[in-house]
Amino acid sequence: MKMMKMFYLLVLCRLREFRREPSAIFFVVFFPLVLMTVIYFIFDFSAGDKGDRVIDFIVPGLLAFSIFTTCLFGLGMTFVTHRREQLLKRYLMTPMPTFVYILSHLVGRQLIMLVEMVVIMGCAMVLFDFSFKGSIWLFLVLCSLGTAMMSFFALVLASRTIQTSFYNGLANLILLPLMLLGEVWRPLENLPYWLQMVSEYSPLTPLVTSVRDVASSGATVTDVLPRIVIMAVYTVVFALLGHRLFVWYSHK
Numbered sequence: 001m002k003m004m005k006m007f008y009l010l011v012l013c014r015l016r017e018f019r020r021e022p023s024a025i026f027f028v029v030f031f032p033l034v035l036m037t038v039i040y041f042i043f044d045f046s047a048g049d050k051g052d053r054v055i056d057f058i059v060p061g062l063l064a065f066s067i068f069t070t071c072l073f074g075l076g077m078t079f080v081t082h083r084r085e086q087l088l089k090r091y092l093m094t095p096m097p098t099f100v101y102i103l104s105h106l107v108g109r110q111l112i113m114l115v116e117m118v119v120i121m122g123c124a125m126v127l128f129d130f131s132f133k134g135s136i137w138l139f140l141v142l143c144s145l146g147t148a149m150m151s152f153f154a155l156v157l158a159s160r161t162i163q164t165s166f167y168n169g170l171a172n173l174i175l176l177p178l179m180l181l182g183e184v185w186r187p188l189e190n191l192p193y194w195l196q197m198v199s200e201y202s203p204l205t206p207l208v209t210s211v212r213d214v215a216s217s218g219a220t221v222t223d224v225l226p227r228i229v230i231m232a233v234y235t236v237v238f239a240l241l242g243h244r245l246f247v248w249y250s251h252k
Contacts, residue, residue, distance in 0.1 A: 006096055014108030017078065032066050032120045036128065056131070059124040060212035061184040066116050067143065068150050068178070068204055072171050075109055076154035077164060084162040089249035098248070106151050113147045121215075134214035138221060142214060145231050146207035152238035153203060159245035178204045183212075206230045 039058060082088050091101050117140070124130035132139075157174070161167050181188070181195070182204035188196055199205050206227035213219035221228075 006100060010096075010101060010104035011107050011111075014104055015111065018074070018108070018112055032062055032116070033123055035062065036120075036124065055124065055128050056216040057187075057212065058185065059120065059128075059130050060215045061182075061208045063117060063120045063143070064146060064204065064208040064211050065179065065182070065184045066120065067113055067147055067207070068182075069175065070112065070116065071109060071147065071150035071154045072157070072175065073168075074112075075105055075151055076158040076167060076171060078105070079155065079158035080161055080164050080167045083158075083247075083249060084164070086249060092248050102155070106148060109147055109151050110144060113143055117143055132215050133218035135220075138224075139211060139214045142207070142210050142224065142228070142231075145228065145235065146211070149203060149207070149231050149235040149238065152235055152242050155242035156238050156245060159242055160247050178202055181205065182208050184208055201230065203231075203234050206234075 036055075036059070039054070079088075088101075092098070121130070121132065125132065157170060158167055161170075179185075181199040181202050183199065184204070188199050191199070210219075210224040210227040210231075213224060
């Protein structure tokens with residue numbers, strides 16, 4: 001009971017940290033809306049049948065990309081900041097098991113993902129006539145699994161550094177190629193075959209393509225099962241790497 005109360009309070013702390021950070025709220029709530037609006041004036045969203053329009057391709061990819069960036073910069077930067085300010089070291093001095101601290105971040109990130117999903121998909125349906133064709137429960141499972149995968153990925157990247165500038169540069173260095181190869185903005189059919197294969201097995205692509213197929217094409221569990229397996233494998237690998245590499249305080 002005491003551990004559950006401790007966990008509950010830590011999750012509340014994670015949500016308060018998010019609420020008190022204006023940039024986090026901007027990138028979760030307002031940036032996707034601004035981006036959709038800009039794209040609306042560039043492309044003709046009404047062209048084509050429902051399911052084949054530009055918006056049907058972009059919106060699910062935008063949600064997956066938003067999940068990726070908020071985990072990468074929000075969660076990863078929090079770990080780095082807490083280590084630099086010796087907060088992680090203080091957590092070690094408490095009777096709290098260390099996994100409770102990590103788990104509170106993962107649960108908090110799942111709750112933030114729900115906000116992202118409601119804002120992006122809701123506004124797309126209301127403002128841009130986006131038609132959701134698949135199972136909402138399968139869509140939610142995919143987003144949840146993708147959030148867990150990207151959270152552990154951020155944990156790996158932030159496992160040792162204490163410099164926010166270094167982490168920010170590293171995250172941006174990784175963000176660009178994954179975004180370009182992740183089919184977020186356009187299909188990669190015209191790329192060389194070997195680059196398509198690299199894209200197919202990159203961490204971001206299975207999340208983007210699976211949520212897009214479910215939302216825009218009504219794909220079933222069987223259709224997206226290979227990508228679920230890829231994301232599950234990445235989640236386990238990143239979790240093991242994070243457990244092996246993560247340090248709670250700098251020895252300098």
